[in-house]
Amino acid sequence: MTDEADAAAALARTFREERGAVLATLIRHLGDIQLAEDAVQEAFATAVVAWERDGVPDNPGGWISVAARRRAIDHLRKDRAMAAREERLAVLTGLDTTVEEMGMAEHGALVDDRLRLIFTCCHPALEMQARVALTLRTLGGLTTGEIARAFLVAEPTMGKRVVRAKRKIAESHIPYRVPDDEELPERVRGVLRVLYLIFNEGYAASEGDELVREDLCAEAIRLGRLLCDLMPGEPEVLGLCALMLLHDARRHARVDQDGRYVPLQRQDRAAWDDAEIREGMELLDRAFQLGRPGEYQLHAAITALHVQMPDADREAWGQIAELYAALADLNPSPVVEVNRAAAVGFAEGPDEALDIVAPLLTDPALERYQPLHALHADLLRRTGDRTGAAAAYERAIELTTNAVERTELERRLRKLTMSS
Amino acid sequence: MPQFMLLLYTEEAEAERSEQRHADMSEWIELSREMRESGTLLANGRLTSTDTATTVRVRDDRTELVDGPFAVTKEVLAGYFLVECSDLDEALKHAARLPISRYGSVEVRAIAHTDPDVASPAEEPERV
Numbered sequence: 001m002t003d004e005a006d007a008a009a010a011l012a013r014t015f016r017e018e019r020g021a022v023l024a025t026l027i028r029h030l031g032d033i034q035l036a037e038d039a040v041q042e043a044f045a046t047a048v049v050a051w052e053r054d055g056v057p058d059n060p061g062g063w064i065s066v067a068a069r070r071r072a073i074d075h076l077r078k079d080r081a082m083a084a085r086e087e088r089l090a091v092l093t094g095l096d097t098t099v100e101e102m103g104m105a106e107h108g109a110l111v112d113d114r115l116r117l118i119f120t121c122c123h124p125a126l127e128m129q130a131r132v133a134l135t136l137r138t139l140g141g142l143t144t145g146e147i148a149r150a151f152l153v154a155e156p157t158m159g160k161r162v163v164r165a166k167r168k169i170a171e172s173h174i175p176y177r178v179p180d181d182e183e184l185p186e187r188v189r190g191v192l193r194v195l196y197l198i199f200n201e202g203y204a205a206s207e208g209d210e211l212v213r214e215d216l217c218a219e220a221i222r223l224g225r226l227l228c229d230l231m232p233g234e235p236e237v238l239g240l241c242a243l244m245l246l247h248d249a250r251r252h253a254r255v256d257q258d259g260r261y262v263p264l265q266r267q268d269r270a271a272w273d274d275a276e277i278r279e280g281m282e283l284l285d286r287a288f289q290l291g292r293p294g295e296y297q298l299h300a301a302i303t304a305l306h307v308q309m310p311d312a313d314r315e316a317w318g319q320i321a322e323l324y325a326a327l328a329d330l331n332p333s334p335v336v337e338v339n340r341a342a343a344v345g346f347a348e349g350p351d352e353a354l355d356i357v358a359p360l361l362t363d364p365a366l367e368r369y370q371p372l373h374a375l376h377a378d379l380l381r382r383t384g385d386r387t388g389a390a391a392a393y394e395r396a397i398e399l400t401t402n403a404v405e406r407t408e409l410e411r412r413l414r415k416l417t418m419s420s
Numbered sequence: 421m422p423q424f425m426l427l428l429y430t431e432e433a434e435a436e437r438s439e440q441r442h443a444d445m446s447e448w449i450e451l452s453r454e455m456r457e458s459g460t461l462l463a464n465g466r467l468t469s470t471d472t473a474t475t476v477r478v479r480d481d482r483t484e485l486v487d488g489p490f491a492v493t494k495e496v497l498a499g500y501f502l503v504e505c506s507d508l509d510e511a512l513k514h515a516a517r518l519p520i521s522r523y524g525s526v527e528v529r530a531i532a533h534t535d536p537d538v539a540s541p542a543e544e545p546e547r548v
Contacts, residue, residue: 171530172508172530173422173424173507173511175509183509
């Protein structure tokens, strides 16, 4: 490889793997996200020239870290208007060690810094979209333009959102620290919500550039793994990471060449990513060993059962139904009940499932919930109630916006009326 | 240490509902005392109703007075707490303890950093 290609590859790797950590530490020293970001950006720009000329340093992350710190010192010396300039300069110059002196001594602090940064970016005082954008920008390796494309908003709009969020963090004194024990569970849940939202945005193949969407999934998983390293004792952190991996492993098998959705039972298992499945299963095991079940762990366990047994038998469906029941205990929701009813339908039979569905059908909030009516139709068909099933299929078709699902439901309705 | 203004908003009728106020009174007194003794509370007060407000504007060196609030809204500013604490999380915790947060709203705003060297915020260019 040429020096040029060498330097470019090392730079890309360092940007992806170490930028977040370098930035997190500099933010702690500076108390200013914007200034830290500018300095890190400039350090990477300097590296483009320096690494090509002098070769790639032994410790690329350390090199960037020291260069960024020096850039920040320059800024503070030049810009007299900067707030708390003297204190910040004193902190930074006191730290001005060489790359060689850095090394493992700072490792512990570094772990804490990234955790602090995650909690700041996902702070509940920021609107959800801002949390997502900030997390992807500061801890992930995405640019504002890439985030804008992924979320289908104009780049200036996304830029303003990020600027506003950073200004709010600075001016409203959002803390840069790991929350107290008392607040921690709720705040961890908040962070997980942000990661899962990023993942789902990438996974739900509704609109937008497929490659950009894959980036979102990859970033969510990368951040999930980082969180697993930072908080190995939080079972829900492990559970979410497992859930994302078990879904992502099947992303290429779930759509056929014509872009049609392929149900799990008919997916080509050779197209699944075995390494991701193994990693997901291991994380889930570790999570359950901690003995504190939670929503993400239960969802991951359901996904794991589907993955292990694409043609689930009655017994497997029984286990799935139990997992949904446990989910409903933690956080009752009609969506979970519909899923539980579907599982009970396969494990026990349509009549038992209809008992669960009956009260849901009278809930006005679910009047327009398509999956409930589609399930209701399938269950009635299986009990032999053709008239009832036909009416339920018609209702479900009326509520379907997705063309693929509509075709499938219409096929079932036709089959039903033809056989009568 | 940063300072925060907790702006207390509620529907005027709600604030005037005397039984509500009486029920909460001892809680307000106890809370203010505790916050003042710990050094958190710098100042606080309840405002008289908006129909006693006078709004002042100076235009072309002429002082104009309007009998009434600057804007008529359903929820009105009913009082304030000026607190000093380490960060927003602390300020939010104090806000959530105020009885008014249960039926009205508390807006939390930090007092802007005042450094004589700093240019006014309007002059600072936005950076992305």
